[in-house]
Amino acid sequence: MTRVLFEVGRLIGRRDRAAPTGVDRVCLAYDRWLRGLKGVTVVPVHTTRRRMTALDPRWVGDRIAELAHRWTGDASAAPLPAETRLIRALTGPRPSRSLLDAPTEVETGRGRRTVERLLRTRPLPEPRRGDVYVDVGHAPLDGPYGLARLRTQGVRPLVMIHDLIPVSHPEFCRPGEGPRHRSRVRAALTHASGIVANSVATAEALAAFAARENVTPPRLVAAPLGLEALFAGPRWAPGAAPYFVCVGTLEARKNLAFLLTVWRRLAETMGDAAPRLALIGRHGWENEAVLDLLERSPPLQGLVHHAADLPDAALARLMTGARAVLAPSAVEGFDLPALEALSLGVPVIASDIAAHRELARGARLIDPLDGPGWTSAIASACAVVSPRAIFTPPTWPDHFAAVAPLAGLPEGR
Template identity: 60%
Template sequence: MTQRVLFDATRLLHRGGRRAPTGVDRVCLAYAEWLVSLSGITLTPVRIVRDQLGALDPRWFAQTVAQLRARWSGSADEAPAEAEIRLVQALGATQRGRSLIGLDPAAPDHGRQVLQGLLRGRPLPRLRRGDLYVNVGHTGLNSARVLSELTAAGVAPLILIHDLIPITHPEFCRPGEATRHRTRMRVALRHADRIVVNSAHTGEQLSAFAAREDIATPPVLAAPLGLESRFLTPGWTPAEPPYFVHVGTLEARKNLAFLLTLWRRLEERMGPATPRLVLIGRQGWENEAVMDHLERSPNLQGLVHQAADLPDAALARLMRGARAVLAPSSEEGFDLPAVEAMAMGVPLIASDIPVHRELVAGAQLIDPLDGLGWMAAIAQATATPVATLAPGPSFKAPTWPAHFEQVAAFANLPLAGKQDVLRSVRP
């Protein structure tokens, strides 16, 4: 009897209408692709509705996963979308115009995607001892009901924890999120058979939380997340005039109000020589200070732009043309864009925080409160002639094949895939 794996697709279904994924969405998609392609198992995709598991049509799910990959990655041969063209034109303009804010390609119908998933539902097969339940999206952990029923039937839950930021840094999150995340972590610790974390830093925070809560910790694997193939090939080509890129949701912990304050000061000092900056990411929680800078600061008009939901092909092109990728975050669990920049040979200027010291130690790390240090680094990168610029240091990028090899051994899953699954996730 082949091992049956229940993969929780709840988050993928709810995010399926987005034009581009968040970091957590990327992980969900990569795991879905891996499990769909993995031989030696019987895959049963499931979703949670009102604290109850329901199954999905496996064939429909595999097709949906392939469609999400095509939409989120884009094609390197595909002509740039209008949003990317406008952004590139603004970054290369000799005269400052108005800032582009909220630049966003047309998004597909999110409600239709969710409805299709619900209509493809089917009764959950009888749970068997030895089944494996895989949840990598933090879904269904607000209540212990689902995991309790699984463990009572002998199913082994494998949970991936992305971060404990709502607990360690509640000031960066929505009111009440700290309480909700404590519940999620308690449920995971008490009911998971095994836990995967994306960095040693996240693992240390999880262990500290378990000790404070007096909960025994199940086996934990720290396995860095992989990069998709588009971000694995070096190819830095800095553009003129110079510009910088930040990738990530516009939210408080990303320290973007600090970054924009620096940009205003740079404009006061450098005038017409001030480089452009593009913030690539959706607007998130408590971003009022960031939007106030973007919309109301005359010093930043035409210098700082914001775009959301660009496919990976466009994102990679913009990152490769930047003088540096900037990552001034106050806290991260992994920071995928920072790792992607290092893998492509794009210089990275990042905050000196534990996860950056762990994952991108070769980057230029500066204290996230050192305004003068950040200004000096940005000004130097701007003033250096293109002919004398050097790419970022040599970097061994984490890959999905390596990640899944570790997870397969940890969870006693087969390694062989139907279509060479131990590969980098293809665009």
């Protein structure tokens, strides 16, 4: 019987979130996969720089099931009030003001959650030779209880690196995140038994980083991420009123200040015929320019709207009615929303960067600084066009078929 120490700290820490990030989705998918493997015992653990602790498996399972239900939503249920308001603002008479959401949380109480988690903490079973440690959420890997200690105990660590953006583009991240991520990645390269990259672009960035750091990397596999079932199968049905959708955290690397400048130009040149835009995502780091444009730019009022948290069911409905999904990021490791849109048959206009060239097959790619190019592409997309060719997205079974051999685990197909 193989024992897997599965890092769940990120998921348990997301218990207040009404909607997931891309990394959160990956953690959920790995939880489903590991729990479904025959001959595998899963021990949920939470790692900090100071210690690793085990958590009550049943309690963790219940909390993760709650998260998955909340984040997925109900495709057969009536739209939530927030979704209805947003659709009305995007397709009805233009309101005088934009809808601007603040981040929302599920009210559970941070102090109570901390005490509850402590009560559910169990002594960590002594790691033994042959155990597998799985971390796909960028947990602390370089502390005293990190990967180096696990390797001395005979544990095989399997780690996913989602991107090297804090190292390559620290200007887009919180101060200090660059050195922290560099240390995290070095620990993975030095002590992991296998590393999973979510794209060839990320794998190449990792290999280049290892060469610069003079580190010999372990076995490395590039395995694109799968999509949730709600995004499977084309069903694009754009409405008469043209609107566009852009999904992602409101942060500098998403290039949203540029996109809103493009929208100002569309408002100036197209007048009342200018399309509307929905930005879907939580507030992130270095977003002051975006918020200033949303709150204070007169041409954007009633034209550009923001929703902080939408479950998958609402997001899929919103995408299918759009003329296109926009992905103008300056840099990405994967970009899940772009692939979700393509899987739904929705046209995608994306920045011409490595991850999009590799994964977003069929998207219209434009330089992320080409203002006239983006303006022209969006204006052209306001006319309804024929559905795109069928896009075949990557799948979770294929992902795990590539990942399982790194840690000696069954695929679980």
